[in-house]
Amino acid sequence: MPCARSLLGLLAALAACGAAAFLGYCVYFDWRRRGDPAFKRRLRDKRRAQPSKAAAPGAQLWDPARNEKLQELFLQEVRMGELCLSRGEHSMGAEHLSKAISMSGQPRELLKAFKHTLPPKVFEMLLHKIPLICQQFEADMNEQECLEDDTD
Numbered sequence: 001m002p003c004a005r006s007l008l009g010l011l012a013a014l015a016a017c018g019a020a021a022f023l024g025y026c027v028y029f030d031w032r033r034r035g036d037p038a039f040k041r042r043l044r045d046k047r048r049a050q051p052s053k054a055a056a057p058g059a060q061l062w063d064p065a066r067n068e069k070l071q072e073l074f075l076q077e078v079r080m081g082e083l084c085l086s087r088g089e090h091s092m093g094a095e096h097l098s099k100a101i102s103m104s105g106q107p108r109e110l111l112k113a114f115k116h117t118l119p120p121k122v123f124e125m126l127l128h129k130i131p132l133i134c135q136q137f138e139a140d141m142n143e144q145e146c147l148e149d150d151t152d
Helices: 003-033 038-049 068-087 088-105 107-117 118-151
Strands: none
Touching: 003 038, 003 088, 068 088, 088 118, 107 118
16 A cells, blocks of 8 residues: 555645646746736737726616616606606706616716706706715615615
């Protein structure tokens, strides 16, 4: 049996040396690759060519075509906002429209449309309410996540 033990020890030592050599190989060539100015230039060009995720802040949380319930809720908020505005309740109308914007898949386009269709005073109120609604929405989502974690 001493022969088998020495053979296993030798194989383990060879495997350890091979792993260390491979790791050294990877580290050395990664260091060389990162130090190459052409690599940095290619990496910069590649990152510029990719569509940035920051260009679309708040990437679409939902797709209206796939989530009909949210689409109905969105349309309901728009209708409620329009109804309040037609009654002269500008504050409530702006609140409903800001909720609709926070649920929208394309808030920038919706804001552009509201800018052209709403009176300037109401549009200004709407712009002031959007951050508040977004904060409230995030708080509600965090609370819902905490409740879901507690049930697990």
